[in-house]
Amino acid sequence: MRMLWLSLLTLMVPVKTPVTALPLRTPDLPIRPHAGLSEADQEFAEAYLRHFYGYKPKSERRRRNADTDVDAEWRTGLCDKVQKMQRFFGLPPSGELTKETLAVMKRPRCGLSDVERFGKTIRWKKSTLSYRIARDNPSIPASKVHKVFRAAWKLWSNVTPMKFRKRSRKEADIVISFYNSDHKDGSPFDGKGGILAHAFLPGYGIGGDVHFDADEDWSFNSTGFSLFAVTVHEFGHALGLPHSRDPGAVMYPAYNFAPSYELQLSFRDVKDIQHLYGVSPNFASLFSKKPPPRTPDKCDPHLSFDAVTELQQEVLFFKDRFMWRKHPQFDETAITLISSLWPDTVPPYLDAVYENVEKNVIMFFKGHQYWMLRQLSLEEGFPRNISDFGFPSRIKSVDAALHFRNEHCTVFFTGHECWRYNEQQKMMEGSPTLIEQEWPGLPSPIDAAVFYDGFVHFFRGNIHYKFDSNSKHMVSTSPANDLLECTEMNGNEIL
Ligand SMILES: [Zn+2]
Numbered sequence: 001m002r003m004l005w006l007s008l009l010t011l012m013v014p015v016k017t018p019v020t021a022l023p024l025r026t027p028d029l030p031i032r033p034h035a036g037l038s039e040a041d042q043e044f045a046e047a048y049l050r051h052f053y054g055y056k057p058k059s060e061r062r063r064r065n066a067d068t069d070v071d072a073e074w075r076t077g078l079c080d081k082v083q084k085m086q087r088f089f090g091l092p093p094s095g096e097l098t099k100e101t102l103a104v105m106k107r108p109r110c111g112l113s114d115v116e117r118f119g120k121t122i123r124w125k126k127s128t129l130s131y132r133i134a135r136d137n138p139s140i141p142a143s144k145v146h147k148v149f150r151a152a153w154k155l156w157s158n159v160t161p162m163k164f165r166k167r168s169r170k171e172a173d174i175v176i177s178f179y180n181s182d183h184k185d186g187s188p189f190d191g192k193g194g195i196l197a198h199a200f201l202p203g204y205g206i207g208g209d210v211h212f213d214a215d216e217d218w219s220f221n222s223t224g225f226s227l228f229a230v231t232v233h234e235f236g237h238a239l240g241l242p243h244s245r246d247p248g249a250v251m252y253p254a255y256n257f258a259p260s261y262e263l264q265l266s267f268r269d270v271k272d273i274q275h276l277y278g279v280s281p282n283f284a285s286l287f288s289k290k291p292p293p294r295t296p297d298k299c300d301p302h303l304s305f306d307a308v309t310e311l312q313q314e315v316l317f318f319k320d321r322f323m324w325r326k327h328p329q330f331d332e333t334a335i336t337l338i339s340s341l342w343p344d345t346v347p348p349y350l351d352a353v354y355e356n357v358e359k360n361v362i363m364f365f366k367g368h369q370y371w372m373l374r375q376l377s378l379e380e381g382f383p384r385n386i387s388d389f390g391f392p393s394r395i396k397s398v399d400a401a402l403h404f405r406n407e408h409c410t411v412f413f414t415g416h417e418c419w420r421y422n423e424q425q426k427m428m429e430g431s432p433t434l435i436e437q438e439w440p441g442l443p444s445p446i447d448a449a450v451f452y453d454g455f456v457h458f459f460r461g462n463i464h465y466k467f468d469s470n471s472k473h474m475v476s477t478s479p480a481n482d483l484l485e486c487t488e489m490n491g492n493e494i495l
């Protein structure tokens with residue numbers, strides 16, 4: 001309830017909009033809740049929510065005759081769908097069509113809905129499925145495509161008892177095709193970008209079939225869209241899996257494949273497909289050394305962080321390829337991919353991050369390199385070497401960075417030492433000091449640090465140390481994940 005109330009508030013009280021900029025209200029049209037966006041963007045967003053979140057706008061007639069109640073109802077309907085979409089993608093669930101929300105909507109993705117809930121399990125009743133490639137893509141070599149399909153089936157057959165056989169002529173359970181634009185199944189493709197592919201859930205006829213948008217720049221390496229990554233996802237649908245809101249899952253709806261990352265089924269994908277088809281007899285031996293990767297869980301009592309930073313009014317907690325965003329207005333802190341906010345620029349497994357409000361930049365550190373981003377874009381010439389800050393050559397990486405907005409300085413932590421960097425003079429202030437002297441009671445080395453809510457928060461392993469920097473004493477120690485509001489309504493189960 002609280003979320004809805006907040007979202008209504010944000011719709012009704014455009015606090016930051018100057019009075020003169022308020023659009024004049026036309027009595028026979030509902031107020032567009034997102035006055036900052038262009039008409040085209042609003043239409044795009046509504047079409048997106050209709051297609052992927054089951055948004056049903058009131059009929060034009062009803063809109064024209066709308067009185068205030070219907071008006072509000074209409075806005076709430078849209079708002080509710082925006083929130084659902086924001087929760088799915090780990091965005092602050094404001095219900096507002098923010099620029100960031102729109103940017104996520106515009107990312108390349110799968111054409112299937114995100115709110116498809118199946119009343120009953122849909123799966124194939126046999127354990128050997130046949131597939132056939134009906135329409136090749138003339139611009140890519142068929143042999144390469146066939147090899148990709150074989151490899152994609154293998155990921156699913158490694159974990160279940162299912163077998164997949166290719167047929168060249170006869171009818172097959174799963175028919176795979178490359179199509180341009182409208183191809184007469186009610187879901188036309190949209191040219192380059194946007195929707196990349198779609199698939200049909202198991203069944204007769206078109207059931208289980210997989211369609212790729214032939215207009216995409218499909219690739220087998222690091223340029224364009226990885227045909228392998230998209231195929232593994234679509235084959236998941238062909239086997240009966242819906243979209244997962246776990247950003248680490250192959251069944252996540254957005255294209256989030258990073259060339260540096262070896263594509264594999266996540267723990268969640270494996271659990272979901274094994275729920276449908278059971279466990280492969282080879283599963284234990286195949287995965288004993290390297291089990292399918294689990295997405296970090298904010299309720300895990302062993303959770304530790306790579307880095308923590310403030311970013312505008314939010315606090316961001318980084319872990320592996322993921323991050324949680326703690327927004328002061330919302331109780332929920334959802335997990336999302338780092339790449340969902342900063343596509344292809346910020347590396348995973350970061351060492352330290354801080355925001356420099358004065359310069360309006362955010363700094364990321366990993367190993368001997370650092371990246372500087374303004375807004376969402378990488379500044380020219382980055383990444384650069386951390387020696388820029390004046391570290392001697394013995395310092396190969398930093399553990400954490402703590403930025404003090406008022407003092408215009410950043411404290412870097414390396415091992416048992418800390419270094420004070422003057423952001424205005426762009427130089428280190430004197431020699432490093434010992435952490436135990438500067439921060440009595442704090443063990444070292446540390447993982448992450450952030451100045452937030454008037455206190456300095458340090459993280460080491462699964463422990464959070466809250467420090468009062470004025471009186472120089474430790475206020476409390478608690479579990480590292482205590483700021484993430486771990487509740488029953490946690491993580492990937494809700495929607
Ligand atoms: Zn999909």
Ligand SMILES: [Zn+2]
Pocket residue numbers: 179183185187198211
């Ligand atoms: Zn199709």
